[in-house]
Amino acid sequence: QVQLVESGGGSVQAGGSLRLSCAASEYRANSACMGWFRQAPGKEREGVASIDIDGSTRYGDSVKGRFTISRDNGKNTLYLQMNSLKPADTAMYYCASKTGWCPQRVLYKYNALEYWGKGTRVTISS
DSSP: OOEEEEEOOEEEETTOOEEEEEEEESSOGGGEEEEEEEEOTTSOOEEEEEEOTTSOEEEOTTTTTTEEEEEETTTTEEEEEEOSOOGGGOEEEEEEEEEBSOOTTGGGOGGGOOEEOOOEEEEEEO
């Protein structure tokens, strides 16, 4: 049973940084499409970033230039470095994955991801 466990969320002021981690068990992170999604209260789930089997990355427009997704294959862990945080980044952040390559426009197709973590909360104050 694949398990994804997020950590690293918290409360910081605008302009600050956080690094989220997602530990994947029973899984080889480098043979999977993995990504970060977020959902704020009253809003739809939003794709934040994804990383494919070959290491190629994609980002949502609202986080480009501020967030960086990466993967440590040895530790089977996915990361999301978040810099220049804004109050609009406040949300529950979820790690998700699927076996094999990412589908096209994966950030808009969260239903294509097979496995999900329980989320980690990020709160940015102004």
